[in-house]
Amino acid sequence: MALLETRDLTAFYGNFQALFGINLTLSEGETLAIIGANGAGKSSLLRTISGVLKSPAESILLEGMPIGHLDADEITSLGIAMIPEGRRLFPSLSVEENLEIGAYGNKQAGYWNLNNVYDLFPALTKKRNQPGTSLSGGEQQMVAMGRALMSNPRVLLCDEISLGLAPVVIKNLYEAFPEIKNSGASLIIVEQDIVQAMKVSDRVCCMMEGNITLSGTPDELSMDMIHAAYFGEEQS
Amino acid sequence: MIFLDSLIQGILLGGLYALFAAGLSLVFGIMRLVNLAHGDLIVFGAYLILLLVSLLNLNVFAAALVAAPFMFALGWMLQKFVLNRVLGDDILPPLLVTFGLSIVIQNVLLETWSADSKRLSAGTLETASLAIGPINVGIMPLLIFVSAIVVILVLNQIIYRTSLGRAFRATSDDPVTASLMGVKPKNIFSVATGLAMIVVIIAALYLGVRSNFDPSIGPARLIYAFEAVIIGGLGSLWGTLLGGIIIGVAQTIGATINPEWQILSGHIAFLLVLLVRPRGLLPRAFD
Amino acid sequence: MSYVVKVQTSASRMAAIGTAILIPVAFILPLFASRSLLQDLFFIFTMLTLAQWWNLLAGYGGLVSVGQQAFVGMGAYAMFGTVILLGWDPVPSILAGGIVALLLALPTAFFAFRLQGAYFAIGTWVIAEITRLTVAQWKQLGGGTGTSLPRSATRDIMFVDGIKALFDTKTSVARDILAYWLALILVILTIAAIYWLLRTRRGLALAAVRDNLQAARSVGVDPDKIKWLTFLAAAFGTGLTGALIYMQKARISPDAAFSVVDWTAYVIFIVVIGGIGTIEGPILGVIVFLLLQSLLASYGTWYLISLGLIGIIVMLFAPRGLWGLLSDRTGIELFPVQRRLVMNKKLSKEK
Ligand SMILES: Nc1ncnc2c1ncn2[C@@H]1O[C@H](COP(=O)(O)OP(=O)(O)OP(=O)(O)O)[C@@H](O)[C@H]1O
Ligand SMILES: [Mg+2]
Numbered sequence: 001m002a003l004l005e006t007r008d009l010t011a012f013y014g015n016f017q018a019l020f021g022i023n024l025t026l027s028e029g030e031t032l033a034i035i036g037a038n039g040a041g042k043s044s045l046l047r048t049i050s051g052v053l054k055s056p057a058e059s060i061l062l063e064g065m066p067i068g069h070l071d072a073d074e075i076t077s078l079g080i081a082m083i084p085e086g087r088r089l090f091p092s093l094s095v096e097e098n099l100e101i102g103a104y105g106n107k108q109a110g111y112w113n114l115n116n117v118y119d120l121f122p123a124l125t126k127k128r129n130q131p132g133t134s135l136s137g138g139e140q141q142m143v144a145m146g147r148a149l150m151s152n153p154r155v156l157l158c159d160e161i162s163l164g165l166a167p168v169v170i171k172n173l174y175e176a177f178p179e180i181k182n183s184g185a186s187l188i189i190v191e192q193d194i195v196q197a198m199k200v201s202d203r204v205c206c207m208m209e210g211n212i213t214l215s216g217t218p219d220e221l222s223m224d225m226i227h228a229a230y231f232g233e234e235q236s
Numbered sequence: 237m238i239f240l241d242s243l244i245q246g247i248l249l250g251g252l253y254a255l256f257a258a259g260l261s262l263v264f265g266i267m268r269l270v271n272l273a274h275g276d277l278i279v280f281g282a283y284l285i286l287l288l289v290s291l292l293n294l295n296v297f298a299a300a301l302v303a304a305p306f307m308f309a310l311g312w313m314l315q316k317f318v319l320n321r322v323l324g325d326d327i328l329p330p331l332l333v334t335f336g337l338s339i340v341i342q343n344v345l346l347e348t349w350s351a352d353s354k355r356l357s358a359g360t361l362e363t364a365s366l367a368i369g370p371i372n373v374g375i376m377p378l379l380i381f382v383s384a385i386v387v388i389l390v391l392n393q394i395i396y397r398t399s400l401g402r403a404f405r406a407t408s409d410d411p412v413t414a415s416l417m418g419v420k421p422k423n424i425f426s427v428a429t430g431l432a433m434i435v436v437i438i439a440a441l442y443l444g445v446r447s448n449f450d451p452s453i454g455p456a457r458l459i460y461a462f463e464a465v466i467i468g469g470l471g472s473l474w475g476t477l478l479g480g481i482i483i484g485v486a487q488t489i490g491a492t493i494n495p496e497w498q499i500l501s502g503h504i505a506f507l508l509v510l511l512v513r514p515r516g517l518l519p520r521a522f523d
Numbered sequence: 524m525s526y527v528v529k530v531q532t533s534a535s536r537m538a539a540i541g542t543a544i545l546i547p548v549a550f551i552l553p554l555f556a557s558r559s560l561l562q563d564l565f566f567i568f569t570m571l572t573l574a575q576w577w578n579l580l581a582g583y584g585g586l587v588s589v590g591q592q593a594f595v596g597m598g599a600y601a602m603f604g605t606v607i608l609l610g611w612d613p614v615p616s617i618l619a620g621g622i623v624a625l626l627l628a629l630p631t632a633f634f635a636f637r638l639q640g641a642y643f644a645i646g647t648w649v650i651a652e653i654t655r656l657t658v659a660q661w662k663q664l665g666g667g668t669g670t671s672l673p674r675s676a677t678r679d680i681m682f683v684d685g686i687k688a689l690f691d692t693k694t695s696v697a698r699d700i701l702a703y704w705l706a707l708i709l710v711i712l713t714i715a716a717i718y719w720l721l722r723t724r725r726g727l728a729l730a731a732v733r734d735n736l737q738a739a740r741s742v743g744v745d746p747d748k749i750k751w752l753t754f755l756a757a758a759f760g761t762g763l764t765g766a767l768i769y770m771q772k773a774r775i776s777p778d779a780a781f782s783v784v785d786w787t788a789y790v791i792f793i794v795v796i797g798g799i800g801t802i803e804g805p806i807l808g809v810i811v812f813l814l815l816q817s818l819l820a821s822y823g824t825w826y827l828i829s830l831g832l833i834g835i836i837v838m839l840f841a842p843r844g845l846w847g848l849l850s851d852r853t854g855i856e857l858f859p860v861q862r863r864l865v866m867n868k869k870l871s872k873e874k
Contacts, residue, residue, distance in 0.1 A: 052412055072415035082416050090409040093402060105418010122418045151418065270641035272589070321839055327640045331587050332795055333838045339788055340831035344823040455783065459652060462645045466638070500656040503649055507634055514637045 003028045003186055004080075004155050005061040006051070009068075011048045011210075018044040019090075020210040021126055026155065031177075031187040033197035036207035037074050038223035042190040043085050045207070046157045049188075050082040051075035062155075076105045081153035086191075087144040089132035094229030096128040098143050111183040120176055138169035145176065149183075150175025156185045162193040170196060194226065206230060238492055246488035248373070248411025250464075250481030251381030252446060253438040257468075257476045258387055259432030265471045266408045266428045267323060272334040275458030276341040277433070281307060281440025282449050283349055285356055296356045298443040304434050310401060311433030315426040323425070338454065345451035356444030373484055382453035384480070387435055388473045394431070415433045456499075463506040478517055482509065536635055538857035549707055553690065553700045556836035561703045565771065567809050568706035572713045572764045573786065576757040579717050581791075582800035583729050583852060584753045589787055590647030591761050593631065593654045594624040596781035598762030600658055606676045613672065614681040617705070617766040624762020625755055627654065632754045636747075646841040648783070649822025655781035677773055702771040709767060714858075718802060719862040720756075729753060735839035784827070792834045796845025802858040807846050 002025040009021040018041045026032050033041050047053045048083060049060055051072035060068040062078055068186040070078075089098050101115055118125045121142040127135060134208055141161060162170040170193060177200045181187065189234070191197035198204060206214040206229035214221070214229035260274050268293070271277075281303065286301035318337075322329035322408040327459040403424050405416040411421040443449060443457065463483050468475025483502045490501025553561060573591065580586040601623030605616040611712070631650045659667040678694070686697040713842040720726050728744040732825050769775050779785070789812065797808020815833075819826040850856060 050414070050416060063294070071420070073418045073420045076416055076418040084413060084416060087408060088413040090406045090413070092405040092409050097402050097405075100399070100407050101414075101417050101419070104403060106398065147417070241844075264641075268641070270645065272644070290691040311575055318835070318839070328581060328585070328587055328799070329838050329842055331641055332791065333835050335589070335788070335791060336831040336834035336838070338831075339784070340835070342826050343831070347824045347828070455648075456652075459645065459649055462642070463649065466642065466646075495659065500653065503653045505654070506649065507653070510634055510637055 001064050002026060002061075003030075004188075005047075005064075006049065007059050007061070009043045009048060009055060009059045011053045011055060011137060013044075013053075017046065018210055022210075022212060024205065024212070026186055026188060029181070029184075029186055030203065031181060031189065031201045033201035033204045034190045035186060035192070035194055035197055035204060035226070035230070038072050040207040041210040042207055043159055044210075046082060046159050046188065046190060050080060050157055073105055076151060078107065079151070079154035081148040081151045081155070082157040083144050083148045083159060083161065086163065087137075087140045089140055089143055089147075091131060091133040093132055095124055095132050095135065095143055099124075099146050099150055102147035103152075105179040106151035106153070106178060112149040112152050114150075117149060118178060120149075121146060125162075138165055138173065141165065141169075141173055145173070145180075149180065149185075152183075153185055154178065156187050158187060158189045160190055160192060162191060162196060174200060216224070217235075226234065237370065239489070242488040242492045243485060244373060245377065246485030247409055247481050248377035248381045248484070249488060250477070250484030251377075251384035252439070252442055253460045253464045253480030253483050254384040255380070255387060255435065255442060255480075256457050257464040257480060258384075258391060259435040259439070260458075260461050261465045261468075261471070261473060261476045262391060262435070263429055264430045266404050267352060267425050269319065269323060269330050270334070270457065270462075271319075272331060273341055273454075274334075274436070274461060275456065276338045276454030277436050278346075278440045278457050279442055279449055279451060279454040280345060281433075281437045282356065282444035283345055283354070285437070285441055285444060286354055289356070294357055296441060300437050303437050307433040307437045308430040310448060311375040311436075312426045312430035315429035316422070320422045320425055323500070338458075339364055342451050342454060349451060351450055351452070353448035353450040354444070355448050356441065358445045362445065376445060380410040380446065383438060383442065384477060387438060388477055391431075391435070391473055400427065440511065460502065463502070467506060467509045467516055469519035471520040472516075472518040475516060475518030479509075524603030532856050532859050534855040535857055544606070546711065550704070554702060558696055558699055562697050563813070565699070565703050565706045567813060568703075568710040569764050569768050570789065570793060570812065571805055571809045572706070572710045573790045574804070574809060575713050575717055576760045576799075577766075577787075577790045577792045578799060578802075578805050579720075580753060582794065582804075583721065583726075584750065586750060586754060587641070587644045588608045588635075588647040588754075588757075589644045589783065589791075590631070590635075590649070590651035591757075591790065592781045592783050592786040593627060593647070593651035594758045594761035595765030595768070595786040596651075596658065596777065597627045598624040598765035599775055599780045600661075600664060601613060601762070602766035602769060603670065603672065603775055606672055607670070610676075611714075612681045613676060613770045614701075617763060617770060620766025621759045621763035624765065625759040627762075628755050628758030631743055631758070632751055636750065636754075651781060651783070655777050657775040658664075658781070663753075667777060669774065669779070671775075672770075687777060702767065703765055705816045714802060714812050716756075716760075718858055718860070720730075721802075725749065725752070726860065788827075789830075792830050792835060794844075795834050796837050796844055800843070800861075801846050801850075803856075804844050806847040807849075808844070811845065 004026040006022050006024045008018055009022040010017065013077055022045060024032070034045065036042050044053065048055050051074065055068040057066040057069035060066070062080070067075055067078060090101070093101060096114070099114060123139055124142055124146065127139065132140065135143065145161070161173055174196050189197055189201060201218060203217055204215065204221055205212050206226060208229060214225060242371055253505065256278060263269055264269060284303050284306070285296055285299045288294055288302055291298070292302070294302065319330060319334060322333050356511055358376065365372045366375060366378065395404055403419045405412065406417065407419055407421045407424045415421055441466055460483055464476050464479035467479030468477070482505055485504040486505035487498050491498035505508070573595070576835065577588070577591055579587055598620035602613065602620040603615040605611040605612050611619070623656045631647065634650060635643050635646040664670050680698060680701065682701055683694060686700050687694060690697065690700065699752045721729070728749050728798065765780070769780065793808035793812045794805050796811055798804025816826065819829060837844055
């Protein structure tokens with residue numbers, strides 16, 4: 001059975017429909033990359049899975065259990081953590097407190113604790129008592145990743161880790177992924193940076209206007225196909 | 237001499253106002269909600285203590301202790317079943333609901349207890365005093381001031397040192413992201429209002445011991461509390477104490493000049509601070 | 524295909540016709556109505572005026588003031604002041620009441636606008652308290668215990684002699700008729716002015732300011748200016764009403780004239796129960812209010828308890844009030860201010 005599955009998943013902002021029947025599966029240990037142009041609905045997909053946007057119960061299944069109707073905090077407690085777009089650290093919490101609150105809802109034991117997060121991102125150790133929002137963009141992204149890991153998630157949703165960061169910093173952050181995978185988490189990675197995404201993922205889905213238009217393993221997909229799916233051009 | 241005396245009385249009175257304000261400040265800090273019934277809830281607390289004193293034959297301090305869990309539950313339910321339903325981007329619904337609540341509480345108290353003024357008795361503590369140099373300071377005002385400091389220390393300890401406090405601050409910053417951490421913002425709000433109600437019962441105890449009270453005095457307490465919060469700067473409990481002290485001192489000094497000016501001087505001090513420091517004396521760095 | 528912007532609805536046309544009949548009837552009503560009916564209507568009209576102004580502030584402007592009693596009290600005291608100290612006739616003194624309330628609104632707005640959102644509400648309340656305490660120091664007007672209009676002033680109020688001759692009644696009845704007419708004129712002018720304001724560009728801007736400050740700025744609306752204008756206009760109207768109410772009462776005290784329950788709590792409940800953010804709401808609300816009052820007024824506290832509870836329940840379950848429920852069911856709008864797009868073809872068919 002798939003670890004996580006979506007069935008005909010739709011999402012709405014008021015009357016505006018952002019997702020039109022998304023069908024996805026994520027197996028245990030797998031890393032799935034989701035790519036697509038701005039406004040394709042990638043963040044909306046992650047927000048719906050994480051419970052920030054509501055959906056019918058049966059449209060999201062965790063090991064076969066319907067979870068679509070649950071609130072975000074309940075979904076987090078079931079082991080689905082999210083690194084939100086734009087990092088969204090808590091300004092009135094220090095770096096360490098930002099990490100600690102990541103474990104608020106999910107107290108189950110696992111590999112990740114403060115020490116192991118600091119081992120993963122040594123740069124944070126010295127800054128543990130500074131306000132989270134006083135850090136550089138890359139460091140803030142480390143805090144956001146560490147914060148999500150602190151709940152020892154089975155599924156980790158990553159929304160544009162690379163957003164607004166320099167290529168070396170992005171490369172640095174992506175070097176953490178092998179260890180994250182080793183800890184037993186399965187991942188859904190939303191990325192604009194296609195090269196990085198393809199490198200770490202087992203499978204790639206391309207989204208356009210709220211639909212999945214292409215999916216396959218990184219080896220199967222040529223740059224041309226992705227390009228076509230990205231911009232909706234006719235394939236020649 | 238008279239001046240020094242009223243200065244000290246004013247500072248001690250400020251402790252009482254800080255107690256009135258601490259619950260208001262806590263709730264506003266976490267959920268941006270101004271509870272217009274806050275003053276009436278304090279008065280309600282004073283009647284509750286009065287009831288427990290006569291029913292269980294307790295002294296006022298023990299009665300407040302007994303009332304505390306009840307007040308927590310009341311606050312928790314008020315938030316869960318009423319206020320959580322109207323919290324949102326629009327400030328109007330929570331304001332109007334708490335305004336309605338204020339009118340209801342006042343009139344229920346009036347119906348059950350009549351308009352006669354009442355007082356809580358703390359026995360010999362009330363008249364005891366302590367000579368500090370040339371000044372005689374009442375034990376009760378001193379106890380109130382110390383209580384205010386303890387309440388603020390404890391609240392700050394909760395807010396800055398516990399996991400619950402982290403959740404308070406995270407929810408205040410960004411409720412949606414907090415929910416991604418497994419925090420249930422609505423539960424956090426309910427706990428916060430419950431906690432504020434425990435502070436309310438402490439404020440009620442000292443309100444009733446220090447002066448007479450009747451069902452109509454709630455709104456005036458709300459106003460003093462509000463002034464203390466604004467003067468201090470939103471979100472800072474020490475600032476709230478400072479604000480309470482400024483109102484208290486302005487009132488006692490105004491009263492020594494002309495007894496009719498007591499309340500007015502407090503309000504004018506508030507306007508003056510608002511004029512020069514619109515964000516209060518100890519504002520939060522970000523908001 | 525072309526579109527035109529249309530505001531009128533068929534219900535609003537009916538309402539306009541209804542109003543055109545009702546207003547003259549209301550004016551000649553003193554010919555056959557009983558004195559107590561006139562007094563009830565005076566109460567309805569003045570409360571409705573206060574409610575309309577508060578609704579403009581809170582319902583349209585998002586300025587939730589809990590301090591409107593400052594302007595009722597100030598208007599009333601200014602009216603008493605000009606009569607007692609300057610020897611004016613009470614009728615022009617009402618105008619003075621409005622103007623003084625307007626002047627009080629200047630410093631009030633200056634301070635209260637420094638406070639955001641919910642704190643604005645308590646800020647206005649503080650200023651109302653300050654005004655009450657200050658006026659209570661005004662010894663020539665009776666200080667804390669208050670005063671009455673002197674007999675010399677109430678004996679020959681402007682127009683009263685004329686009304687006496689016209690209706691062939693006692694002075695006291697003639698005074699009630701005069702007060703009734705003034706309240707009627709005031710409420711008509713108030714509703715007309717607010718309706719007009721909401722249909723101008725300024726009115727649209729007002730809603731924009733309430734809904735989204737940033738967006739309002741970006742489309743070139745100066746939110747501060749609109750807020751000031753609204754607040755000052757509401758203070759003027761509220762002050763006029765306060766002065767009129769106390770001309771009728773002829774006796775004033777600071778606690779009564781600056782009562783938060785009488786002039787703000789009641790008004791808020793009228794608007795909330797009737798339907799906030801509509802012109803029709805307060806009209807419906809004041810009728811419900813009067814019905815409740817005649818049912819429960821003898822129970823005093825129970826009356827206020829029920830008002831409070833009804834207000835809370837309405838906010839929880841029908842935040843747009845009774846009128847909101849009604850117009851959702853029926854789609855009726857008597858005072859439409861929303862602009863609706865209508866296809867031109869359809870419009871020409873109607874013609
Ligand atoms: N809060 C919102 N309210 C209304 N519409 C929204 C909201 N958030 C997103 N949308 C709309 O939903 C659609 C999908 O947005 P989404 O954020 O999911 O795209 P995305 O693929 O993550 O884009 P990006 O790469 O820019 O992050 C867009 O058309 C967007 O305008
Ligand atoms: Mg996105």
